[in-house]
Amino acid sequence: MFQDIAIEDLSALRQAGSLVTIDVRSPSEYADASIPGSLNIPLFNDEERAEIGTIYKQVSVQAAKERGLEIVSAKLPAFIKTFAQIPGKRAVFCWRGGMRSKTSATVLDLMGIRTYRLEGGYRAYRQWVVSRLEQMELTPPAFVLHGNTGTGKTAILRKLHEHSYPVLDIERLAGHRGSIFGNIGLKSHNQKTFDALMSDELDRLEHAPYFLMEAESKRVGKIVMPDRLVAKKEEGKHIWLELPLEARVTHLLEDYQPWEHQEECLQSFRLIKARIHTPIAAEIEWALQHEEYRMAIELLLVYYYDQRYAHSDTSYDMDNRTVIKAGSVEEAVTEIQQLLGGVSNA
Missing domain, CATH: 3.40.250.10 (Rhodanese-like domain)
Structure with a gap:
């Protein structure tokens, strides 16, 4: 039987x-x-x-x-x-x-x-x-990556994961990048799938000396992070990433490949169009329609995302952070590895 x-x-x-x-x-x-x-x-x-x-x-x-x-x-x-x-x-x-x-x-x-x-x-x-998830006890300390849109936080986490660093990739679990453009080219997960994947991640990270995650908001696409994970993020050790604007634009082009998703990009942009100064919004829309994607992304960063991030930045303890200035995602990975070298037994 x-x-x-x-x-x-x-x-x-x-x-x-x-x-x-x-x-x-x-x-x-x-x-x-x-x-x-x-x-x-x-x-x-x-x-x-x-x-x-x-x-x-x-x-x-x-x-x-x-x-x-x-x-x-x-x-x-x-x-x-x-x-x-x-x-x-x-x-x-x-x-x-x-x-x-x-x-x-x-x-x-x-x-x-x-x-x-x-x-x-x-x-x-x-x-x-x-x-x-309601009762989760995640004991390892968290290292939390911050940075303006396009600094490659998710790409950095995935490269560190490839080198066997303990990483909690929220965007992978959600199937969403977290922004209004976040589901372009991806299959978004529902809350049930996210929760199940998160439960498995808890098992994997239970005995890690620490783990790395991105400073996501509580809501990523349609999913909501567990309250205890949000608290863990807020009390973590914070790493601020700074990359040049040109490198950020290049990274976003490679990540989103807007030439493959032009109509989706336009539809997503129109959801935020009213929040952007009218002449700039018109330039961005024109650039998307005429496949001038580098121009569109740069304008979105300067006139929308960077301003929003500067506002949200004030909610964290400015003294409890490490700033990493790098020219590329690869350089940032190397610097984070050097930083973590001193806390391997944290």
């Missing part, structure tokens, strides 16, 4: 890398949010799930079960073959740990494929994640 597994035990096995989680819900449920890294092997597709739900409501529970059995029976050979190809330990889950995961685990067990079933399903996992 298959074995039920509690969320805490499943989390420990996932953290050790010794368990594959399999979401047997429909593709649309999986696309909305799932346990990070899970495979989707649906027992029913979206249309079949909708059909069974209609029968359940309009006819009877028994009729819905019988129709579900008809659908599943035709799929069993392929379903079992797919599971058999997955190496190592496996755990299946559905929405509430109900019929879909029970059916999957039972059939697999009958074919000699041992599988765990997550108690309470995805709903229990989601509740566990929310509770965990």
